[in-house]
Amino acid sequence: MRKLLAGSFLVACLATTGATGAGAADVDVDYAPEPSGWYLAVSGGLNRIFELDYEAEEDFPGEFSDDGEIEFDYGFRGAAAIGKRFGGNFRAELEFAVSSADADEVDEADVDGSLDIFSLLAKLDYEMEFFGWWHPYIGIGAGLAHVTIDDIGGTDAADGDDTVFAAAIEGGSMFALTETVELFTQTQLMFLGDVEGDFETSTGSLRLENPLVLSSSIGLRINF
DSSP, X not given: OHHHHHHHHHHHHHHHHHHHHHHHHHOOOOOOOXXXXXXXXXXXXXXXXXXXXXXXXXXXXXXXXXXXXXXXXXXXXXEEEEEEEOSTTEEEEEEEEEEEEEEEEETTEEOEEEEEEEEEEEEEEEEOOBTTXXXXXXXXXXXXXXXXXXXXXXXXXXXXXXXXXXXXXXXXXXXXXXXXEEEEEEEEEEEEOOEEEEESSSSOEEEEOOOEEEEEEEEEEEEO
């Protein structure tokens, strides 16, 4: 009787162990960590400073008048950003960008010099998805820009720097290359406050009225 009970107990244990092992084999456990939502981004491209109105006061050199226009060539733009994705297709981003464009003409007279812009923007983007692979997005941003007027003019060039309010609207597209790497394109229109400057030798001052900067960039995002 004891042998019969012991044998029955052993068979029951083996059957239970086998069923548990089979059930465990059917469970697919994924140990890959969940994405944190954070990412880093770098980008580069071209920028365009639209024809810029200015006002000069008191003593100013011959290339300038009381008021007029400055035209710029196409320039370059580079940016780095850190961001985080949230629910509902929103993501927030802190972007530092550097852009520069050479001056072409002041009131149709050829000049040298450049306008350099260092901006820091806090941005909010809304990203959509179409066809499973195309992710267009739109966004807004606000922050500060440090603008340097670098020797715009002739013998007595305009110079100086100023920190002004900056705001931007933007749109672009994102394409996933791998689980962690994304390619994106972006077009941004940035609005700046008035920029104050002066001249190297004259006693006059110069005000650039609300520079408007259009940029187009391509870049990569790294998710972690």
